[in-house]
Amino acid sequence: MDVDTARDSRFYAELKRELLAALPELGIDKLGIASCEPFVALKDRLLRHRELGYESGFEEPDLDKRTDPSLLFDRPQSMISIAIAYPSKLSNAPKSEPGARRGILARASWGEDYHKVLRDRMERLERWLRERVPEVRTENMVDTGALSDRAVAERAGIGWSAKNCCIITPEFGSWVYLGEMLTNLPLPPDTPITDQCGSCTKCIDACPTGALVGPGQLNSSLCISFITQTKGFVEDQVMRKIGNRLYGCDTCQIVCPVNKGKNWTHQHELQPDPEVVKPLLVPLLTIGNKEFKHQYGHTSSAWRGKKPIQRNAVIALGNFREESAVPDLISVLLQDPRPVLRGTAGWALGRIGTPEALRALEQAAGREMDEEALAMIRRALQQDNSAPEDAAQGKGHA
Incomplete structure (x- = not known):
């Protein structure tokens, strides 16, 4: 089912304004809209990445699917990128000391599994859209989807793609989880954020x-x-x-100047249990x-x-x-x-x-x-x- 063609661009602009105002009740910290053209430059980078043997093996192997939204969704009109901020500091952390040594889990695994949390937020978003546009079609992706979360987020103006390979948002630093939704709604796209890493190479220098x-x-x-x-x-x-x-490993994020002092505790599912994330x-x-x-x-x-x-x-x-x-x-x-x-x-x-x-x-x-x-x-x-x-x-x- 396609959306009602009688609706004009003003309808979707207003829908987007209402959506942005509803983000707190949806539990979403930031949202941006991207167009659905293929990621041509990204495909070239991914090909080079593969040639150099830099892939992890966890990625979608089909580079066309990773870079062309139209192969994943029938006639997509826009992509919605969302970001949810997570904590970077551990309150009342137990000490690691002789006789009671402790390990540490990276911050991206603190609290409830972020895949579950992001899916919940995507479902809230989908319900919100369906209440206003009953014929909406969507396809949600969280981390394991074919598309590059970072590429979509960058195009949607969520943040810039940094030297440490994270998306850095001006508001939350890189302490964010990303998800995206393909949709048949022609929502007005956002403008990408200019790269703000400048000449800083702290992440590259600190990588163990x-x-x-x-x-x-x-x-x-x-x-x-x-x-x-x-x-x-x-x-x-x-x-x-x-x-x-x-x-x-959090080293490349810890040393990032943009992340300094940033810690987010408002998403209750993502708050860590110190004994779980820093266990004996x-x-x-x-x-x-x-x-x-x-x-x-x-x-x-x-x-x-x-x-x-x-x-x-x-x-x-x-x-x-x-x-x-x-x-x-x-x-x-x-x-x-x-x-x-x-x-x-x-x-x-x-x-x-x-x-x-x-x-x-x-x-x-x-x-x-x-x-x-x-x-x-x-x-x-x-x-x-x-x-x-x-x-x-x-x-x-x-």
Whole structure:
């Protein structure tokens, strides 16, 4: 069904004005309108990105679908981009200290899963539009849609596409979740915001692994946020740079001058539980599926299951060189059924380097059957821990 052609541009301009006034009741912090022409320049960048091997593998593989709204929706007339602000500071954060070391989840996974929150806001928006234009057609996308959230948001004037590959809004900084709606309503488009990064390169300079290979250019395979979500073995030097991160990485946003002092607490579903987002590490080593689902199932960090978070907890204990965790790490090394966890525990014990840890590594080296885990254990027995501690180890985290 198409919209009533008798409605003129003044109707849709007024509809947009009413919509912007209704944003607080819809729970939306910012909204912009974009036209539906193909993203030609973006497609060229994505092709180059693919040629360089910078993709994460989580993206929609069809570049035409990522850049042409008409392939996803019958005769689209406009795209609505929304932004919801989330918190950047943790109130009453528990201390991470010897004997009680803690990890940290990235801010984008604090509170309730943002996919659910954004879908709720999109549904509110859709109902609002349908009450006023019954024949409206819509297609909502949240993070996992084919289109680039950032490209739509940039065209819709939500913010500019920054050097750290985030959308930065003048009002909320980059602490925003993005979603978009394709529609058959010919709403008047907004004007994109001029890039305001200027000559600043703080995000590029601060990236722990050099994953920001240029302004707005990310090598996903080096990005700690991506690496913490993988399930396999991680290279030694990368593990040292992971620090105590359990899921995601906020460094490039923390150092951004635009984000300084910005913290948003008005979206109640997104407020964090300090014990969930900054948990004790040792209990994570043996957390069961039921307990993991109870503690993390409502967050976006749970989508890959418990194994990556458990592996990252092992890495964090190694980076802390937490001697009190040696018995727990030895249990993982000798008893865990998963080779990645056994090998990573060997790395962590090698980092800690106490006599008890080294004896366990010797024992494991004589019984480990998995080739990759065994290689990791053998390297742990030979590793040099004299290198200076990585500056990213917990720095800048809550």
